[in-house]
């Protein structure tokens with residue numbers, strides 16, 4: 001069997017999952033509930049339904065159903081780009097001289113270039129089904145905005161994307177992709193909201209921030225009938241939708257008779273990692289199997305490895321509910337020198353709880369070593385990886401090198417979340433030798449943690 005293993009561990013369209021998997025159902029100790037920031041009481045379905053579509057609010061609060069059926073309309077869209085390839089990285093193994101077997105699940109196989117489309121299409125579907133006119137959101141680097149504009153274009157609903165002004169100006173191509181799919185892209189801060197006008201009055205030349213863009217997107221949704229606000233990571237509903245990554249990986253490994261030893265993913269808000277590992281974590285939680293799980297985060301934004309497990313605001317603008325998570329404080333902003341994404345101050349409450357239970361390991365890596373790994377991977381496997389994905393590549397390569405030393409034949413699986421075509425300024429910095437590694441001091445982290453809500 002081993003010698004016959006192909007480069008691609010293929011699934012057919014018929015093997016596409018029928019349901020998403022909800023890992024919360026198998027957790028004896030559940031993630032802590034979202035709290036209303038005013039009353040400090042768990043948010044209710046009624047409250048959440050004012051911000052999210054009702055079906056999504058239900059998914060957000062669902063701790064008990066192990067499987068949630070994927071509506072046929074969403075499966076029809078998934079079929080256009082899924083099942084995503086699970087690739088045996090023979091060429092990388094050879095380049096590293098490792099006896100380990102390396103597999104990556106590639107989510108860059110769609111125009112948005114990342115896994116974010118898996119949840120965007122679900123969120124757009126439920127908005128359209130509920131008869132909404134459209135959705136609003138913010139985007140920093142642009143992957144989420146691109147995915148959402150594709151999804152909204154497909155279901156013919158409005159998509160208003162508040163894009164941080166400096167990205168809007170520096171990434172004109174991303175912006176045009178979004179507009180081509182029909183999105184309305186607004187540089188933030190803008191004159192279209194109170195929040196934007198106030199910031200522009202106080203700081204006329206500002207190039208914007210994610211916090212400001214969130215405030216504008218939320219205001220724009222709640223102040224207009226028929227609009228809902230959507231988020232591309234962190235939330236439990238997003239991890240649920242992303243479980244399609246892990247379910248396919250699990251099915252393909254089973255089909256080809258491979259037992260994973262270690263499963264690795266990059267972690268920003270936790271959606272791809274949560275989606276990839278959930279079904280495998282379920283096996284562990286039910287006592288059926290054992291795996292090592294590794295979350296990889298930037299040394300410049302180390303929420304799991306250096307943050308605190310506490311209730312915090314999900315957003316810099318302090319308008320969203322409180323979530324219990326590993327956090328660096330909602331005011332934490334990675335140094336300007338950081339180019340590789342994964343800049344969120346906190347971590348999904350599902351992954352935070354599993355990490356706190358000691359079921360996940362976490363590593364932080366410096367961006368220069370991340371780009372070095374990206375370059376080696378690109379040259380061996382012929383894919384230009386997103387900088388975010390390259391955090392997982394770096395640790396997968398380290399694990400493979402360790403096997404070279406010990407001679408162990410391990411099965412290493414990692415998530416390759418997307419492609420890096422819109423990150424060429426970052427690659428340029430690296431190729432020109434201008435990239436540096438800024439690591440926040442303990443004092444800096446303590447300062448932003450001092451603002452945690454009581």
Ligand SMILES: *Cc1c(COP(=O)(O)O)cnc(C)c1O
Nearest residue numbers: 233268269270271272388417418
């Ligand atoms: C957004 C993004 C990430 C990080 O987000 P998570 O929610 O942590 O998965 C990783 N890789 C790519 C390519 C992304 O676009």
